[in-house]
Amino acid sequence: MTTRLSLFDSPLFLGFDDFEKTIDRMRKSGADGYPPYNIEQIGDHGLRITLAVAGFSMDDLDVEIDQNQLTIRGKRNEDKDKVFLHRGIASRQFQRSFVLADGIEVSGAEMDNGLLHINLEQIIPESRAIKIKINQKQPEKKKLKTIDVDSSTENT
Numbered sequence: 001m002t003t004r005l006s007l008f009d010s011p012l013f014l015g016f017d018d019f020e021k022t023i024d025r026m027r028k029s030g031a032d033g034y035p036p037y038n039i040e041q042i043g044d045h046g047l048r049i050t051l052a053v054a055g056f057s058m059d060d061l062d063v064e065i066d067q068n069q070l071t072i073r074g075k076r077n078e079d080k081d082k083v084f085l086h087r088g089i090a091s092r093q094f095q096r097s098f099v100l101a102d103g104i105e106v107s108g109a110e111m112d113n114g115l116l117h118i119n120l121e122q123i124i125p126e127s128r129a130i131k132i133k134i135n136q137k138q139p140e141k142k143k144l145k146t147i148d149v150d151s152s153t154e155n156t
Contacts, residue, residue, distance in 0.1 A: 034092070034094055035053055035074070035094055035096065036051070036052045037049060037050060037051045037052070037096065042119070045121060045122040045124065046119065046120065046121050046122070047119075047121075047122070048118065048119050048120070049070075049098065049117075049118045050116065050117050050118075051072060051096065051115070051116045052115060053111075053114060053116045054089070054114035055091055055114070056074050056076060056114075056116075058111055060074055060075060061073070062074075063106075063116075063118060065100070065106060068101070068102065069099050069100070070097065070098045070099075070100055070118070071095060071096070071097045072094075072095070072096045072118070073093070074093060074095075076091045076093070078091070100120070103123045103124070104120050104122055104123075105120065105121055105123055106119070106120055107119045107120065107121045
C-alpha cells in the first residue's frame with residue numbers, strides 16, 4: 001500500500017479533496033511565457049485577462065471553461081504558399097490555462113487591436129449562516145432481564 005503526502009491530509013480539512021487536483025492543474029499549466037498576458041482588477045468585483053495575440057484572428061482562437069479551468073487556445077492556419085526571408089512574428093500555436101476560484105464567472109471576451117480581453121466577474125454569494133439546534137440525547141432505557149432459576153437443580 002502506498003501513501004501519498006498531501007497538503008490536505010489533516011482531518012480538519014473536510015471536503016477539500018478537489019483542491020489537490022486544482023493544485024496539480026495549476027502546476028501543469030506550465031511556465032511558458034507565450035503569449036504574454038496581463039491580469040487587471042476592474043472595479044470591486046471584476047477581473048480582466050488580456051493576452052497579446054497579434055496575428056491571430058477570432059477564428060484562430062478558442063476560449064473555454066471546464067471544471068473551473070479557463071483555457072485559451074490559438075492555432076493559426078499557415079499559408080503554405082508564402083516564402084519568408086525573415087520570420088520574426090511568432091505564429092506558433094499556444095494553450096494558456098488559468099484556474100478560476102469558485103464564484104468567478106466569465107462575463108465576456110473581445111478582440112481589440114491584437115489583444116484578447118477576457119472579462120471575469122466575481123459573484124458574491126449571499127450569506128447563508130444557519131443556526132444549528134443542539135438536541136439533548138435521550139438516555140437509553142435499559143431493559144431488565146429476568147433469570148428464571150429452577151429450584152430443583154439448585155439443591156442437587
